[in-house]
Amino acid sequence: MATSGETSTRRRGGRGGRRARSARRRGGRASSARDRCRAGGAEIGNLNPGERQRRCLNLGRASTTGFSYPAWVARRKYKVIAVRRYGVEGEPDREIVLKIGEPIQPASPSGSWTCPVFLDGLEPDIQYAEGVDAVQAIQSAMRYARHALDNCGLPITWLGQEPGDIGLPLPIDGPFGLWFQRRLEKLVDDETERVGEIVAAVVKERARRKRGP
Known part of the structure; x- marks a missing residue:
């Protein structure tokens, strides 16, 4: 039969175990x-x-x-x-x-x-x-x-x-070096130019239709 001291020690150990498990769980959430x-x-x-x-x-x-x-x-x-x-x-x-x-x-x-x-x-x-x-x-x-x-x-x-x-546009930064950053910047510039041309063509076509034949 366990003495009161032994029982108290096990209880403290139990609380310590729970604290350790809690700490591990907190560590898992540290991401x-x-x-x-x-x-x-x-x-x-x-x-x-x-x-x-x-x-x-x-x-x-x-x-x-x-x-x-x-x-x-x-x-x-x-x-x-x-x-x-x-x-x-x-x-x-x-x-x-x-x-x-x-x-x-x-x-x-x-x-x-x-x-x-x-x-x-x-x-x-x-x-x-x-x-x-x-x-x-x-x-x-x-x-x-x-x-x-x-x-x-x-x-x-x-x-x-x-x-x-x-x-608040996000800056373009390349995590793989300058060459990658420059490539991303060129892709954005090219796409901006392409969409700009499409918008200009649509505006021109609408103006032509508004004037009529």
């Missing part, structure tokens, strides 16, 4: 976008500049929930340098304000720049996009805003355009 960003951001400072740039771009592309940032950044007040106001179709009194802050210089030369981005009226917290320099941090912030607005489930409007046309 979410936010956790990937936290894990990736912690490694950026140890990478060479080229790899840091690709990693920052990948973080921005994968994340729709936020970016990792050090505690000293979270406590720091930021200066808003750009504002854009969005509406929501069917909700005339609702407004979503995109605010992009001034990039924050890293505390160490090997650290990443961070750019505050806040979707006031949609998200409760300020997010911080990362980059190897101030320009890329701003690019990452705009990419984050695009993904967040696309995935919010609301018909976002801007300047009377159709819902979803929010004026």
Whole structure:
């Protein structure tokens, strides 16, 4: 028959086992976008500049929930340098304000720049996009805003355009090097020119029909 001490030990072990299983389950969920960003951001400072740039771009592309940032950044007040106001179709009194802050210089030369981005009226917290320099941090912030607005489930409007046309085009970056990026850019240019010619031909044909024979 087990003594009270042994029973207590087994109970503590049982609770420990449950905590371990819970931790393993949490670890399994650590592949979410936010956790990937936290894990990736912690490694950026140890990478060479080229790899840091690709990693920052990948973080921005994968994340729709936020970016990792050090505690000293979270406590720091930021200066808003750009504002854009969005509406929501069917909700005339609702407004979503995109605010992009001034990039924050890293505390160490090997650290990443961070750019505050806040979707006031949609998200409760300020997010911080990362980059190897101030320009890329701003690019990452705009990419984050695009993904967040696309995935919010609301018909976002801007300047009377159709819902979803929010004026934040995604940049073309090639994860396989400059040659691939140039190829993507050429494909976009060629397709834009082709569709432009089609639209011009349709407009010309409509004008001809309107004039009559």
